[in-house]
Structures are given as structure tokens and as C-alpha cells.
Amino acid sequence: KAGVTQTPRYLIKTRGQQVTLSCSPISGHRSVSWYQQTPGQGLQFLFEYFSETQRNKGNFPGRFSGRQFSNSRSEMNVSTLELGDSALYLCASSLATATSYEQYFGPGTRLTVT
């Protein structure tokens, strides 16, 4: 079974621009979560989607948004990029059932904002 895939793997953007990151979950997984990883703040939860609905959201400004499509693929968007948005963005998918709830992570997208 293919794992979680994320595209692109690396991205360089300029302050003020916007960016869209993509995540394809493991086949059959309906839950997709996004995390931001930085050296200072560590791993922080951004949001989670399940069956195209945002179920939970972390403490991030409205510039960070996401969506999920009917095939469970997800995208996250960051508008008006700031230098502090430079980070590794990790996507994770899960079956999200009572007996199978662990999250499997993709390789991440490393975003650099200059």
C-alpha cells in the first residue's frame, strides 16, 4: 500500500505570496491532519479534515486554511506569507476508527519564505 504523499517536497516563496501544499492520504484513510514543524515551536497541529469537513483546528491565524476533496486528498493554503511561516509542513492520514487511529505521516513539504 502506498504511503502518504506530499507535493511539492521543497518550496521557496517570497514574503507576501501565497502557497498551496498538497497531500494524498493512504488509500482508504478518510482523516487528514496537517502539522507545522519548526525548530522553535516543534510540531504543532494545524487542522484535521474528515470526509471533506474540518473537524478540528489548531491555534493558527486565518492565513492558514485547508480543504479536503471527495477522494480524501487535502490541500492547505497559506496566504500573505511571513518569514515565520518557514517550516516543514507534515500531513498525516488515519483511518480514524476506534480501533485504528494512529496517524501515518508523509515526508513533508519544506517551505522557505525569503
Next chain:
Amino acid sequence: AQKVTQAQTEISVVEKEDVTLDCVYETRDTTYYLFWYKQPPSGELVFLIRRNSFDEQNEISGRYSWNFQKSTSSFNFTITASQVVDSAVYFCALSEAQRVGSTLTFGKGTMLLVSP
């Protein structure tokens, strides 16, 4: 609010030594889930284990073992006879029961360096 503390920022050992990574958590939930992930230099988080709060049985998987102590809110991870390939950052994480596994609160991670 949930919190996970990994007090050890970095641990260095020589190959074949045993090493224990500590994890202490805080939660108001009576039912919760605990996880360990490994992050090698490539960056991808690799799932290692999950544990329900109502299942305190310790687990062993090859050279890996986990000790869950609800009384001390700890979920420690031991690698026996460490190998160079074990070098990575290890994260402990906590999830609330209401949203099974959907929101992970991570510790800051422990960087393990195993030298030959």
C-alpha cells in the same frame, strides 16, 4: 490543556548500549491515547507504537519496549542494544479521546545519537 514533556533534549550513546527515552504527559481526560514516533534525518515521522490509557500492559517489539505508568503519567521508551540506525529524533505524543488520534500534542522530541 494537554501537555507532553520530553525532558531529555539529546542523548548520546555508544552502539549496543541500552537507552531509555522519557515521556511525561498531562491531560484532564480519563481516556486518552499515547504514541511514539521516530523522525530520521529524512524528515518523515515514522509511527512506532500506540497505547490506550486503559491498557497499561507494557509492550515489547524486538529491541523496542515501552513502559506505560498511569500513576506517574509516564510512557517511557527503551531501546535495547542500540544501533547506529536508531539515530533519530523521537517524539512522544498524546491524543484526546473525543477525537481519536485526530489531534496530536507532541513533546519537543529527544534526539538520539548512537555512535559506532
